[in-house]
Amino acid sequence: MAVSAFTPTIFSTPSQSFTIPTTPHLSNFTKPKKIKSLSPITALSDPFVLQIAESLEDSLPSSSSSSQHLQKLRDFASEALLSTPWPSRKDEPFRFTDISFIKKSEITPVSPPPPQSLTNLSVFGDTLLVNLTIVDGYIVDSLSQLSGLPDGVYVGSLCKISSSEITKRVVEFLPVNEQGDLFWSLNGVGSPDLVVVYVPEGCRFEGPLHLRYVASEGSDKDSRKLPVSNPRVLVVVEKGGEIGIVEEFMGGDGGLSYWTNSVMEVVIGEEAKVSHSYIQTQSLSSAHIKWTSVRQEKSSSYDLVEVSTGGKLSRHNVHVQQVGSDTITGLSTFHLSGCDQTQDLHSKIVLDHPRGFSRQLHKCIVAHSLGQAVFDGNIKVNRYAQQTDAGQLTRSLILEPRATVNVKPNLQIIADDVKCSHGAAICDLEEDQLFYLQARGIDLKTARKALIVSFGAEVIERFPSSDLRKKVELYVKKLLDPEVEMDM
Known part of the structure; x- marks a missing residue:
């Protein structure tokens, strides 16, 4: 995936009849004052x-x-x-x-x-x-x-x-x-x-x-x-x-x-x-x-x-x-867009000191033709963050033809003694996996449900509480299959 730099936004100058508050506090917004010359803040x-x-x-x-x-x-x-x-x-x-x-x-x-x-x-x-x-x-x-x-x-x-x-x-x-x-x-x-x-x-x-x-x-x-x-x-x-x-x-x-x-x-x-x-x-x-x-x-x-x-x-x-120094950061996220909705994650990890460690795993499923998922992940390893170990991985499932996923992994490295990696993948369910389950007597619909749920399970299993894991897993299954009964 190509990584584009942030672009500045240029604002046009409004007309001189534009009104602004007389002080930089919001309590004065009800008392605007017309001025002849416009300041940069105006x-x-x-x-x-x-x-x-x-x-x-x-x-x-x-x-x-x-x-x-x-x-x-x-x-x-x-x-x-x-x-x-x-x-x-x-x-x-x-x-x-x-x-x-x-x-x-x-x-x-x-x-x-x-x-x-x-x-x-x-x-x-x-x-x-x-x-x-x-x-x-x-x-x-x-x-x-x-x-x-x-x-x-x-x-x-x-x-x-x-x-x-x-x-x-x-x-x-x-x-x-x-x-x-x-x-x-x-x-x-x-x-x-x-x-x-x-x-x-x-x-x-x-x-x-x-x-x-x-x-x-x-x-x-x-x-x-x-x-x-x-x-x-x-x-x-x-x-x-x-x-x-x-x-x-x-x-x-x-x-x-x-x-x-x-x-x-x-x-x-x-x-x-x-x-x-x-x-x-x-x-x-x-x-x-x-x-x-x-x-x-x-x-x-x-x-x-x-x-x-x-x-x-x-x-x-x-x-x-x-x-x-010697700081540990872990980010594990799972997003599900099951209808006409947008799920967006913008993350930024800045490492400034030696021996920093970070791991990021992002997974998302778009299961609706009008659904959308966005991932913009930035890891910045500055000059003094030597011996840093940073990894980033994003994987997305698109289950409908017109569904949309936009990912922008971004790894900025200034230090020279580091171990960093990132990867991105966007795909539908693999035919080989479906065939493997069907060959063992599982029908196609059930096989697809099992693979979809297991895709997000890698993140759900990282919840520290077993009760929380069970609750979230059942909720995700309910969204993917309304016939699943909720027992909470």
Whole structure:
């Protein structure tokens, strides 16, 4: 596969009657001022983006807006939005991903879920696990189970941290050093709260922490309205700490239309370990955009296992920065496009220090003639990352004639003492494999189902929990064959 470089976008200068805010803060968007001369920031401002940002800010609870630390995050994101346009297919990062579905909708921020609406949510069967439930971006304590946390571990709202030491440590990473794209910044402006997961030095969190994201507010799929929520999570694991995190994004009943714009930042200290499981099964009429930003210090380990099957438009941006030597990074992802939907993964791993190790496996299945899958994977080995061992592999199955898969593996190497490799393959099921099963008395339909399920099993088997593996495998089988009974 050819690897193309990112191309700059040139913006035309608007007319002199264009109005902009008088200050770089979103709270002043309602007071535009006409000016005669245009500054560079004015020329780059996008009225559609500013309109969304203004509506997000106006929807925030007053208690959240008054938080000093959250306001710092909002100011950082606000300034970025002033020079960030809405992306189009002409922009290289979105060349294969059409997000006009969002722009053509009537975007409205969600409101805090009323208590009576929570009674209609499905009852979770795994209530014995340590879990935190987030409904439409808001923490719901009544649906969470946080008893039994180890000493020193904190899980909850930034505004409710009682320890000044934890607060001081957490706010060091606000705002983040790495600035993401437009959706990253919109989340920073519109997030009603910041979920903090803090693990102190040397603490091992036995058993996974389950973060459950539920979308309860949505419109009919034929409606233009698109409610948007902005959940945001910050994970800080100190030196020698260990934790397993399960993120599960669940949709509402039926084919509700909504937009989940989520961000998770992970800071992993020296010799610390984080196991990250990510499951996305939201409504097939929804938009799901997710940012995962990871910073790894010396001798730390980060392992991501992802299965994404939901969303009319689903995009996951994964950025990993190794800021220390002897660091281990693993990314294993499986995407399934079973109907008219787009599954998109954009990943970037940056290695800056000696003896870094990374492995990336991406698999996707497109089982619909109008389905699409996108993979853009970038691994950058900088000059001082000597003796690096980095590998990347992407494999895709196309099961329908007009289905689309676009892959762009990208390996940038500046260091000279490295062992790096990448590969890409796109194909249908192999005839030899089908013949092998048919020769043993298995009919063609059953043989195809078995091979399709086994294709994704290589990623599903990497989930650390057997219960989680069984649950995800059964769900994937159900999507591929509606006759399969769900027993959860």
